[in-house]
Amino acid sequence: xxxxxxxxxxxxxxxxxxxxxxxxxxxxxxxxxxxxxxxxxxxxxxxxxxxxxxxxxxxxxxxxxxxxxxxxxxxxxxxxxxxxxxxxxxxxxxxxxxxxxxxxxxxxxxxxxxxxxxxxxxxxxxxxxxxxxxxxxxxxxxxxxxxxxxxxxxxxxxxxxxxxxxxxxxx
Amino acid sequence: xxxxxxxxxxxxxxxxxxxxxxxxxxxxxxxxxxxxxxxxxxxxxxxxxxxxxxxxxxxxxxxxxxxxxxxxxxxxxxxxxxxxxxxxxxxxxxxxxxxxxxxxxxxxxxxxxxxxxxxxxxxxxxxxxxxxxxxxxxxxxxxxxxxxxxxxxxxxxxxxxxxxxxxxxxxxxxxxxxxxxxxxxxxxxxxxxxxxxxxxxxxxxxxxxxxxxxxxxxxxxxxxxxxxxxxxxxxxxxxxxxxxxxxxxxxxxxxxxxxxxxxxxxxxxxxxxxxxxxxxxxxxxxxxxxxxxxxxxxxxxxxxxxxxxxxxxxxxxxxxxxxxxxxxxxxxxxxxxxxxxxxxxxxxxxxxxxxxxxxxxxxxxxxxxxxxxxxxxxxxxxxxxxxxxxxxxxxxxxxxxxx
Numbered sequence: 009x010x011x012x013x014x015x016x017x018x019x020x021x022x023x024x025x026x027x028x029x030x031x032x033x034x035x036x037x038x039x040x041x042x043x044x045x046x047x048x049x050x051x052x053x054x055x056x057x058x059x060x061x062x063x064x065x066x067x068x069x070x071x072x073x074x075x076x077x078x079x080x081x082x083x084x085x086x087x088x089x090x091x092x093x094x095x096x097x098x099x100x101x102x103x104x105x106x107x108x109x110x111x112x113x114x115x116x117x118x119x120x121x122x123x124x125x126x127x128x129x130x131x132x133x134x135x136x137x138x139x140x141x142x143x144x145x146x147x148x149x150x151x152x153x154x155x156x157x158x159x160x161x162x163x164x165x166x167x168x169x170x171x172x173x174x175x176x177x178x179x
Numbered sequence: 180x181x182x183x184x185x186x187x188x189x190x191x192x193x194x195x196x197x198x199x200x201x202x203x204x205x206x207x208x209x210x211x212x213x214x215x216x217x218x219x220x221x222x223x224x225x226x227x228x229x230x231x232x233x234x235x236x237x238x239x240x241x242x243x244x245x246x247x248x249x250x251x252x253x254x255x256x257x258x259x260x261x262x263x264x265x266x267x268x269x270x271x272x273x274x275x276x277x278x279x280x281x282x283x284x285x286x287x288x289x290x291x292x293x294x295x296x297x298x299x300x301x302x303x304x305x306x307x308x309x310x311x312x313x314x315x316x317x318x319x320x321x322x323x324x325x326x327x328x329x330x331x332x333x334x335x336x337x338x339x340x341x342x343x344x345x346x347x348x349x350x351x352x353x354x355x356x357x358x359x360x361x362x363x364x365x366x367x368x369x370x371x372x373x374x375x376x377x378x379x380x381x382x383x384x385x386x387x388x389x390x391x392x393x394x395x396x397x398x399x400x401x402x403x404x405x406x407x408x409x410x411x412x413x414x415x416x417x418x419x420x421x422x423x424x425x426x427x428x429x430x431x432x433x434x435x436x437x438x439x440x441x442x443x444x445x446x447x448x449x450x451x452x453x454x455x456x457x458x459x460x461x462x463x464x465x466x467x468x469x470x471x472x473x474x475x476x477x478x479x480x481x482x483x484x485x486x487x488x489x490x491x492x493x494x495x496x497x498x499x500x501x502x503x504x505x506x507x508x509x510x511x512x513x514x515x516x517x518x519x520x521x522x523x524x525x526x527x528x529x530x531x532x533x534x535x536x537x538x539x540x541x542x543x544x545x546x547x548x549x550x551x552x553x554x555x556x557x558x559x560x561x562x563x564x565x566x567x568x569x570x571x572x573x574x575x576x577x578x579x580x581x582x
Contacts, residue, residue: 016392019232020401022214023239029206030244040266041207043294051319068322085197089204091301097212098302106303109219123309126289130282131317137278138268142294150244151263152359154342155270162279167287171226178223
């Protein structure tokens with residue numbers, strides 16, 4: 009197989025394939041795709057290791073234990089698959105490499121800090137919006153949920169509104 | 180209505196469901212990586228206009244999955260509304276609006292969204308790993324903040340229940356999704372063409388490492404596929420297989436209905452079509468008295484199709500009223516109608532004689548139990564008046580990402 013790290017799939021073809029993956033989740037499982045709920049479950053698992061009583065006392069955390077262990081959930085297994093799929097795709101395309109991606113005008117530690125900060129913002133936002141770009145915009149959007157479409161346009165709105173101010177990180 | 184047994188896959192065959200979860204996740208992660216979503220520069224290109232891959236892949240996926248489900252629903256292999264009710268979360272207008280804006284802001288700051296940060300991590304990107312850590316902290320922090328009443332109030336504000344675009348347009352559950360899907364497809368393809376033009380204009384400014392991939396031949400192939408699916412979806416609404424006229428409701432025996440009513444009353448909605456007086460005197464526990472003339476008031480084509488609808492007439496009901504056929508979920512007709520019910524459930528069964536088979540004994544025990552359970556109850560209170568068409572289906576709780 010040709011390994012060119014700068015060669016990507018045609019975006020429309022990738023969209024169609026991603027759509028078929030999503031459709032198979034709808035049809036086989038009656039579920040959509042998701043990413044951020046697994047993060048909450050990992051967080052709850054970590055808290056339980058440190059402060060065992062705290063999760064049970066906090067209803068918004070305790071609901072991840074409805075099926076037993078917080079990690080015993082379909083979305084967690086799906087994210088395990090995402091990691092495997094991402095790894096295999098990166099390896100076979102020559103993109104598997106330990107590195108930090110950033111613009112030319114920002115230092116590596118600053119890039120990590122921004123990545124963490126942006127991640128934390130997205131974590132809260134995804135909880136607030138009942139899902140992230142995968143679970144809400146993609147899944148809900150394909151199912152024509154009114155809230156998902158509001159969320160999706162908001163995501164693009166928020167990104168465009170801030171893009172100018174953080175351009176130093178990227179350009 | 181749903182052909183594929185996803186309920187049983189989730190319930191009984193849980194392990195198999197988890198394996199399927201890993202497989203579907205594999206496809207998701209593999210595709211995201213190959214689209215270039217393991218790279219922050221490729222993703223943020225969307226917000227600087229030089230690479231609109233995010234938009235193309237995302238809308239391409241939305242349109243594909245949507246049209247696929249529309250076509251499967253048109254063929255009777257799936258039920259768009261039922262899947263949508265199950266897999267999409269309810270609409271909470273204000274938190275979704277604000278959450279979307281904040282997520283967009285976080286996206287441009289970190290360079291990833293929560294899903295693509297997993298893919299970036301899997302391909303060795305340390306900034307992706309930092310984003311993953313951030314999302315975990317953010318999710319937990321927000322969950323902690325929910326114990327503040329004001330935050331919780333905002334979190335649940337603008338609760339519109341399960342609300343879909345075709346509900347907003349007052350379209351029924353059957354024809355609504357294909358009509359809205361066509362509009363979305365036309366809009367998306369229009370935007371794709373616009374995106375190609377915009378990228379050409381801005382291409383000179385692009386970082387060579389993050390240049391957009393042109394639509395090319397495979398792009399046109401995908402457009403043609405989308406157009407064909409959209410037309411198929413629309414055509415299936417008009418075809419006889421897609422209309423309610425061809426729908427043959429199945430019959431349910433009194434024994435099975437009795438089991439449902441006693442064991443799982445929340446799964447069935449029993450409509451008694453006999454005249455109001457007869458129904459008021461004696462009826463199946465939990466049933467609603469709805470003379471056929473009042474069926475239209477229930478708005479059955481709009482209500483949540485989660486429960487099985489069971490129709491009870493005086494005797495057999497060869498041709499159910501069209502208002503009932505418009506119901507989106509399972510529709511059953513009680514075999515033999517009320518008379519069969521009375522003979523089965525309300526009259527004491529004959530005790531089996533000596534030498535009866537175990538099956539006969541079992542049936543007798545069941546019938547005797549049913550009979551005492553159903554007749555031993557106090558006289559039924561006067562039936563509630565049939566509720567007028569509800570504006571929307573019942574609400575359900577919000578979930579996390581994709582739950």
